[in-house]
Amino acid sequence: MTQHVAVVIGAGGMGQAIARRVGPSAHLLVADHSQEVLDAATAQLTDEGHQVTAQRVDVSARKPVAALAEQAASLGPVQSVVHTAGLSPVQAPVPAILAVDLLGVALVLEEFGEVVAPGGAGLVIASMAGHFHPGLPREQERQLAATPADELLSLPICDASAFADSGTAYAFAKYANRLRVQAASTAWGARGARINSISPGVIATPMGRAELGSEHGDGMRMMIDASNAKRTGTPADIAAAAEFLLGPAASFISGTDLLVDGGAVAAVTSLTP
Amino acid sequence: MTQHVAVVIGAGGMGQAIARRVGPSAHLLVADHSQEVLDAATAQLTDEGHQVTAQRVDVSARKPVAALAEQAASLGPVQSVVHTAGLSPVQAPVPAILAVDLLGVALVLEEFGEVVAPGGAGLVIASMAGHFHPGLPREQERQLAATPADELLSLPICDASAFADSGTAYAFAKYANRLRVQAASTAWGARGARINSISPGVIATPMGRAELGSEHGDGMRMMIDASNAKRTGTPADIAAAAEFLLGPAASFISGTDLLVDGGAVAAVTSLTP
Amino acid sequence: MTQHVAVVIGAGGMGQAIARRVGPSAHLLVADHSQEVLDAATAQLTDEGHQVTAQRVDVSARKPVAALAEQAASLGPVQSVVHTAGLSPVQAPVPAILAVDLLGVALVLEEFGEVVAPGGAGLVIASMAGHFHPGLPREQERQLAATPADELLSLPICDASAFADSGTAYAFAKYANRLRVQAASTAWGARGARINSISPGVIATPMGRAELGSEHGDGMRMMIDASNAKRTGTPADIAAAAEFLLGPAASFISGTDLLVDGGAVAAVTSLTP
Amino acid sequence: MTQHVAVVIGAGGMGQAIARRVGPSAHLLVADHSQEVLDAATAQLTDEGHQVTAQRVDVSARKPVAALAEQAASLGPVQSVVHTAGLSPVQAPVPAILAVDLLGVALVLEEFGEVVAPGGAGLVIASMAGHFHPGLPREQERQLAATPADELLSLPICDASAFADSGTAYAFAKYANRLRVQAASTAWGARGARINSISPGVIATPMGRAELGSEHGDGMRMMIDASNAKRTGTPADIAAAAEFLLGPAASFISGTDLLVDGGAVAAVTSLTP
Secondary structure (H helix, E strand, C coil): CCCCCCEECCCHHHHHHHHHCCCCCCCCEEECCHHHHHHHHHHHHCCCCCCCEEEEECCHHHHHHHHHHHHHHHCCCCCEEEEECCCCCCCEECHHHHHHHHHHHHHHHHHHCCCCEEEEEEECCCHHHEEEEEEECCHHHHHHCCCHHHCCCCCCCCCCHHHCCCHHHHHHHHHHHHHHHHHHHHHHHHHCCCCEEEEECCCCCHHHHHHCCCCHHHHHHHHHHHHHCCCCHHHHHHHHHHHHHHHHHHCCCCCCCCECCCCCHHHHHHCCC | CCCEEEEECCCCCHHHHHHHHHHHCCCEEEEEECCHHHHHHHHHHHHHHCEEEEEEECCCCHHHHHHHHHHHHHHEEEEEEEEEECCCCCCCCCHHHHHHHHHHHHHHHHCCCCCCEEEEEEEEEEECCCHHHCCCCHHHHHHHHCCCHHHHHHHHHHHHHHCCCCHHHHHHHHHHHHHHHHHHHHHHHHHEEEEEEECCCCEEEHHHHHCCCCCCCCHHHHHHHHHHCCCCEEEHHHHHHHHHHHHHHCCCCCCCEECCCHHHHHHHHCCCC | CCCCCEEEECCCCHHHHHHHHHHHCCEEEEEEECHHHHHHHHHHHHHHHCCCEEEEEECCCCHHHHHHHHHHHHHCEEEEEECCCCCCCCCCCHHHHHHHHHHHHHHHHHHHHCEEEEEEEEEECCCHHHHHCCCHHHHHHHHHCCCHHHHHHHHHHHHHCCCCCHHHHHHHHHHHHHHHHHHHHHHHCCCCCCCEEEEECCCCCCCHHHHHHHCCCCHHHHHHHCCCCCCCCCCCHHHHHHHHHHHHHHCCCCCCCEECCCCHHHHHHHHHC | CCCCEEEEEECCHHHHHHHHCCCCCCCEEEECCCCHHHHHHHHHHHCCCCCEEECCCCCCCCHHHHHHHHHHHHHEEEEEEECCCCCCEEEEEHHHHHHHHHHHHHHHHHHHHHCCCEEEEEEEEEEEEEEEEEECCCCHHHHHHCCCHHHHHHHHCCCCCCCCCHHHCCCCCHHHHHHHHHHHHHHHCCCCCCCEEEEECCCCCCHHHHCCCCCCHHHHHHHHHHCCCCCEEEEHHHHHHHHHHHHHHHHCCCCCEEEEEEHHHHHHHCCCC
């Protein structure tokens, strides 16, 4: 009997919540940049009865991402690929944001697009920040969507000096994630697999709390108060959407993004002249 | 014991499929413009054991929409509101498209936004056609989002003469649906309810078949062949997404759109220079 | 790309409803004893965009069941096997009930237990009638559970003359279905697949209506009135439970039965001295 | 806007996993006998963004259970009631098992049966141990099902001296839980609410690990190896089944038990002469 594999990249709050959803029927391959976070998540998930293989990964470099994909394929049919790894603008400078949040997603889409099983599905955790990005001319969108990952950071529009601050780079990267997922849908489809993204709003994770505690905290709280849900999201909200998008009921959904933000983007858009 | 109410406007292929999903625990209020379609759907759903109240409605006029909302509220707490009524560009001229597909959605959002129960949810069936719309300047987007329904068709951008053909008006209306849903999210949230849209791709309904049989059929088939799923969608695909968005697992999703198109928009976008 | 196969045996009300749930991501292999029912269901499902292969089957004989399993395996990995075929006591005499409702299930479990894919799942539609059966001594339970299908009807306890009427034989067969599913769980597990049953209550299908129109109708209505749900079930109620049991969220559920009867058995049991 | 309430009694591994599923759209009322367990679970769930009210409860006495139900009703419409509190036979002597696992469930069913909201649902976590119980004569079943909670432990069959050891009392209590849930279905139905139980197999919780480490551990491991799933369950497996049974898709399921044991009972039954 061959057990299928579910890969969860990024073992923080959302990664663990999603791992619990896809874990019971799978061999979990959990990856993170931080050995400490990885060890803690692996211990917790193993303790809860999941079958877990752990592997460190730096998503901003092709070699470790390719090694992770190879490891996944060696464990069995790769049914689910969930990419939650990301740096927050309150945690990192512009170049790191671009390396992890922009290039990292591109590398994962490329490498796992070559090992995902027929009937499998991938999911990238983007951010509502990408929905606040004003958009780009079509030609630049195409560059972000289609430039091979290895050349992505060499694009003029991806030059670190082009960004005023980490927040701007973050919104750009998360906007680009959606373009990248959209473009990857065709290649993943050729293998009989799907790929989508979720754009979370403010979620109660350590990263979310760091953002609420930053200089942007007051603005974020105003946005939450004005929103439909009037609350922060929980990892469980994201995990529920992830389970739906990765599961058989979503077999006609690919190449798109689902905004799970409690209506925050809607509220801000409605209030913006 | 008070049974909750699920309203399904538009009793065609998708409407029936969604009614079956939300029906078992609810009192179904099913509405359609066509008495014949309404009678057939009511007979079928009743035959399958659902509790159904039927009411004719012309969604392009406030009075019948308000009467439908009043009827819904009189039957019990209005838990679900599903708006599937729409005209296809192969069925109708520009003014009818604007009246039903643009104004109709606006009226339903306004009237049902005043009767939906706390914890309830609404869903508008838009179309992937709206995702092919090139977008509008922010000021015009705001007009489409926020102009009271009764004045909507008086906006210069909504003038029938501004549209080359029904297809153009249809894409415009479906694009506007998303703006309208986004803007309605705040008002619905004030009642503790959510509102979202689904943008279906080519679905195997009578309307979908009519489109495949039209002059646009060859283009649609090419798009399907290039897409991730390489198939037309089924009413069940849309119903599954509807069930998710209307249900408790989606409580942090509001004011947004979910594209359920088999990756067709992604494929076309990737192929477009 | 290999598409997985979902087999639906019995193309009546419940079979169609379940086919719609498992159909979108699968190649549907639909089977029925009646060419007329099969043609109608195939036409309807194809019309709704599902990919359907139809095959006639007499589930009371090994050869056609084996041929159906072979056909399934030839179409792709057999992910789902749903057995809804059955005769109602108001439709058939004792020998036919035993042949279809008892032997038929045993044959399907044996033949499809040899072709189901790893990660796949099977589902047998039994009946709440089996829950009203008083039970049997352990030795007879073991006979019903473990006797090879080909010898099943030769057991003394399965002799047609042992049953007062079709209703008694029906309850016996449906009780035996659960024992059979329970016993099959180990063999299916050896292939990495699961197998369960659902015991529906009174469902609004043609068969359910026939029963409500029979001499047992008054008793059934009293039972419904006394039950938790105070309504007949819909095919959608059964389809929702089927989707859950066949899906990844139920990966730790096997060899058991789920009663989906609106609390009718509970009500009758509570009222019985 | 009135937010609905989800009550989770027992804040251990399963309680927390279920709380995460029902929590996002609800006000969680979490209760436990241990202040330490309660504090830890409350901190964790609050940290994940859930709205939590905590209350200590001793489920073996009416007063605190009634106080908990009153608190629930004061917070809003009581949509979900999940009873996971229980003592394991490796943790407690016979009288404690009977007080918590037998009487506790009876009290919760009575008290919350008077506050659950229309459309709400309850869930009792029983155990596969109840499925290994050989059954009782009908008259004793009726006593266990229908005797008012306050008199339950005074029944001769519930006398502590009647049980050889804690394990026997545990199986008896868990068997009785199902009878009790079945009988409660009518009363809950009169309020428009449902009630069911789940019987988990060996689950990777601290309680499950304690059992695997006990004198019964070897037998349990043999059972797991012989089972369909060949693994211990995870809290997520139970939470997924709980979410299904508590949700709208299960509106026709009441007064019954769902065995979530990886096929362990089926394996043991098949191997038992």
